[in-house]
Amino acid sequence: MCLFGTILKQWNSLKYATAQLSSYQRQFKEVSIPVPWGHVSGKWWEPYNIRPILSLHGLQDNCGTFDRLLPMLDKNVGFLAIDLPGHGLSSRLPPGMYYSSSCYLITLNYIRDFLQWDNISFIGHSLGALIAYTYCMMHQDRVDFLICLDGSKPLVTENFIKHMAMLLDKFLEYNKFAFSLEEPPSYTIDEIKQKIAKPNDNSVDLEYAHCLMERSIAPSKLHPGKYYITKDPRLRIGEVMSFSHEQLIQSARYLTSPICIIKATGSSYYEDKNNFYKVIDLVKRASRDFDFHYVDGTHHVHLNHPERVAGIVNSFIGRHNVTA
Known part of the structure; x- marks a missing residue:
């Protein structure tokens, strides 16, 4: 049981802000979550009294990447969009430390522990989708569902x-x-x-x-x-941790969590696209509910044209959202 009442009292002094997209309007609250090296900053989009969907941005972006999409999504569902370590308003890692998937995965556990969540629901873009997918591979029992925006499985690097x-x-x-x-x-x-x-x-x-x-x-x-x-x-600098294609194939056979993947037609695969489709084909067979959609647009289609993905996201969330 999440103690949201206790946690939110710590943030009562933080000011509210309003994001607006044409006729879409939604409030958010700036938040700061303590971690051993400092804090993780983010925007908690209303409502605040239920467990939100954790929203993860891409490499060198920040939680502002969701500013135009989240106001268009179901107003009864909360979203916590964070700045990953070293991004946005979040603390940098200490000197001598390297940003890696391991660092981001550990950050997710600190957030989960601080907010006293039993499970996590994800929406991630690019690197954020890769991090969420990897977390789901490792902790399926903790993940309610996963929505991937132009990114999903970890990339396979040639001559790693x-x-x-x-x-x-x-x-x-x-x-x-x-x-x-x-x-x-x-x-x-x-x-x-x-x-x-x-x-x-x-x-x-x-x-x-x-x-x-x-x-x-x-x-x-x-x-x-x-x-x-x-x-x-x-x-x-980029990422130094990698999975082999064989490891990703093996993991995909057991990825039963509900997964929605949205692929932008104007974006690269950032690796051999055959690797992507071989893994995704196995995920499709294993997942309890698998959605795959192509949408017209660039890698940041969710920011440039959020209306192209909002309906898909709302439909998937409607089938799987859990707030407790």
């Missing part, structure tokens, strides 16, 4: 040993940047919007880049009118 060696060499350099006393390079607002929009083949429409920008910049003290990017530079 050489790739890992290269990333570990780069880590020393980026670790110095992360804790340098010098201010990072600064940019105009328009330049930062371009930087946000450009990755993944201009995945984010410039019109909505501000959703990701608001939690990831600070005003420059050296160059008035300009801003620097606050996310941890170590996030640029």
